[in-house]
Structures are given as C-alpha cells and as structure tokens.
Amino acid sequence: MPSLQDLPPFPSDVLTAPIARISLQSLLASDPSSCAATLEACRTHGFFYLDLSSTPLGTSLLSASTFLHEISHNVFNHDLPYKTAHDLVKGVSLFGYKRAGTVKTTDPTLRPDSTEFFNIAKDHLHAITPSRSYPAEITAPETWALLQAFSRDAHEVGMLVLRVLATQLGILPAAFVSKNEFGQKSGDHVRLTHKPARVPDPAAALGLPSHTDFGSVTMLFNWLGGLQIQSHDPARVGGWEFVKPVEDCAIINLGDAMVTFTNGVLKSAKHRVVDAPGEQGRVDRYSVVYFVRPHDEAVMEAVQGFEHLGGKGRVAGKFEPKVPEGEVLRAGEWMRQRAVQMGS
Ligand SMILES: O=C(O)CCC(=O)C(=O)O
Numbered sequence: 457m458p459s460l461q462d463l464p465p466f467p468s469d470v471l472t473a474p475i476a477r478i479s480l481q482s483l484l485a486s487d488p489s490s491c492a493a494t495l496e497a498c499r500t501h502g503f504f505y506l507d508l509s510s511t512p513l514g515t516s517l518l519s520a521s522t523f524l525h526e527i528s529h530n531v532f533n534h535d536l537p538y539k540t541a542h543d544l545v546k547g548v549s550l551f552g553y554k555r556a557g558t559v560k561t562t563d564p565t566l567r568p569d570s571t572e573f574f575n576i577a578k579d580h581l582h583a584i585t586p587s588r589s590y591p592a593e594i595t596a597p598e599t600w601a602l603l604q605a606f607s608r609d610a611h612e613v614g615m616l617v618l619r620v621l622a623t624q625l626g627i628l629p630a631a632f633v634s635k636n637e638f639g640q641k642s643g644d645h646v647r648l649t650h651k652p653a654r655v656p657d658p659a660a661a662l663g664l665p666s667h668t669d670f671g672s673v674t675m676l677f678n679w680l681g682g683l684q685i686q687s688h689d690p691a692r693v694g695g696w697e698f699v700k701p702v703e704d705c706a707i708i709n710l711g712d713a714m715v716t717f718t719n720g721v722l723k724s725a726k727h728r729v730v731d732a733p734g735e736q737g738r739v740d741r742y743s744v745v746y747f748v749r750p751h752d753e754a755v756m757e758a759v760q761g762f763e764h765l766g767g768k769g770r771v772a773g774k775f776e777p778k779v780p781e782g783e784v785l786r787a788g789e790w791m792r793q794r795a796v797q798m799g800s
Pocket residue numbers: 647649664669676678682683727729742743745
C-alpha cells in the first residue's frame with residue numbers, strides 16, 4: 457500500500473464508523489472470538505476491517521493492492537477515448553470501462569457520479585470464459601499475472617469469511633462457499649476506481665451514489681477517506697459516517713446475495729463515496745476492489761436453515777428481481793437485472 461504517511465492526513469474532526477477490526481490470521485486459526493466478531497459485524501454494520509498483516513496470504517494481497525494502485529494512476533491518466541475504447545456494455549457485460557456519470561443517481565441531491573472504473577473479470581483472468589479488450593497497462597504480462605494472483609487470493613479470503621459465517625450460523629460450512637465457486641462462470645471481478653480531487657462546486661458531482669453491492673463478499677482497498685456508511689448510533693441512525701482507511705487493513709462488506717441466502721439475517725449495508733475529507737480532498741482518489749459474486753448457475757434463494765424466514769430478505773431497497781411465478785432466479789440473471797437497475 458502507498459503508506460498512509462505519504463498522503464494528507466485523515467482529519468480528526470469528522471464522524472467515523474466504529475466498525476470491528478478482525479485479523480485474517482485469527483480467522484485462519486479459527487479463533488472463536490474473531491469468528492464471533494465476524495458474524496456480529498455482518499449482522500449489524502455489514503462492514504468490518506480485515507487486518508492483513510502477519511500472514512503470507514494477507515501480505516501478498518497488500519503488496520498486490522499497492523501495485524494495482526500504481527497501475528491505476530497510469531491507466532486513468534489517459535484521455536477519455538483511450539479508455540472508452542474498452543467500454544463495458546450495460547445490460548450485456550459489466551467488464552471493461554465505466555465512465556463517470558453513468559451510475560443511477562440514488563441520493564436525494566441527484567448529483568451524477570464522478571468515479572470511473574475498470575472492471576476486470578475473474579473469468580477473463582483465469583480463462584474461464586474468453587477475454588475482452590482491456591488497456592495495455594492491464595494486459596501487460598506482469599500486471600495480468602499479478603491480477604491473477606490478486607483475484608485468486610481475494611477470492612480465497614472471501615471463501616474464508618463465508619465459511620466462518622456459515623459455521624457461526626450453525627449451517628454446513630460450505631453452504632455459502634458452494635454458491636461462489638472460483639472455477640465457474642460468474643460476475644466476480646477486480647475493480648480499479650478513480651475519483652478526481654474535490655471540485656469547487658459541491659453540487660457538481662458525488663463520488664459514488666449510495667448503493668449496496670450485488671454479490672456475496674467485497675474486499676476493498678482504499679487509501680484516502682471518502683467511503684461512508686450509515687450510522688447505527690441511536691443518536692444519529694441513518695446519518696453518514698466515514699470509514700477511515702486503516703494501514704494494513706482491507707475493508708470487507710457483504711453484498712445483496714448474502715441477504716437473499718440468509719433471508720435478511722446478514723446485511724448488505726448501503727454505502728457511498730464522497731470527497732475525501734479535509735486536506736485529503738485535494739488529491740485524486742483511487743481504490744482497488746474485488747467482488748465475489750455467486751456463480752451464474754447458483755440459485756438465488758435462501759440456503760437450508762433460512763427458508764422459514766421467508767420474505768424478510770428484500771434487498772437494495774426498491775430492487776425487486778422479476779421472478780416468474782413459481783420460479784427462482786439463477787445468479788447470472790439476478791446480477792444482470794441488478795446491473796441494469798444500477799446503471800453500472
Ligand atoms: O472506492 C470505494 O471506497 C468504494 C467503492 C464501491 O463502493 C464500489 O465500487 O462498489
């Protein structure tokens with residue numbers, strides 16, 4: 457990671473979300489209190505910090521994320537035509553380039569988003585499906601190999617989180633893992649994001665409007681503030697709080713698929729990206745994300761043990777997947793509908 461010391465400091469006078477900090481090392485060792493804390497975090501905030509220091513798996517993710525942060529500078533630095541030559545196609549595929557201003561506006565201010573992405577499919581990285589065009593900086597052999605390792609490792613961490621959750625919930629350890637098989641066609645991807653520094657007119661744009669992620673587990677690396685989640689403090693429930701970046705930690709959050717699989721017991725929290733606070737807002741912001749999503753053939757219904765909770769699992773506010781009477785959706789179609797709805 458670029459060291460947090462090299463960036464303007466995160467200010468001390470903004471509200472930050474009190475999310476748990478859990479170490480990967482302790483989850484790998486099945487430490488009971490860390491496993492219990494993981495479940496607690498996923499039933500409440502739907503977000504937690506995962507400390508990646510002190511384990512080979514974690515430290516290789518940290519160094520890969522630093523490298524991808526560097527690559528992001530070069531890729532996004534190009535002019536728009538260079539990037540749009542690799543555009544994603546809404547409703548068809550979400551892999552490729554997403555320009556700023558194309559995500560559905562969900563905040564009351566209706567400000568367009570100012571964040572651009574490159575979404576790089578796990579299926580392309582690992583030859584599970586034929587690839588598509590990406591910029592030369594991404595397909596360069598060294599970067600492609602690093603993206604392969606990063607996606608494999610991030611997926612493995614996602615599976616560990618899913619096993620811990622299943623075990624803590626008292627269901628089969630593989631109940632969620634079996635919905636997210638690495639070798640199967642899926643919407644899993646690495647996302648590189650870029651949001652320009654703060655602009656003088658605050659009404660002009662919002663980094664990323666409030667949303668929930670669609671998939672199972674998201675692993676997020678960011679270096680500057682700007683990510684916000686909604687408060688659970690009784691005094692200000694629903695107000696936005698910053699998730700402060702913490703050195704050596706990734707941020708883990710659950711997506712809507714986990715809400716569906718558990719009929720609402722686990723939470724996919726709403727989040728958004730605004731200008732980084734204070735001095736941090738003066739510099740461009742990058743983040744590196746891995747999304748674990750159920751493989752296309754996974755059935756989008758509650759797993760065994762959660763069916764009886766029926767109806768509590770509505771996800772993403774107004775989102776209602778169109779399910780023909782008496783049928784269930786598979787993840788490929790479910791994710792497609794969600795992507796069309798979000799516009800990304
Ligand atoms: O950049 C961030 O901190 C969050 C990005 C995010 O929420 C997303 O890409 O879904």
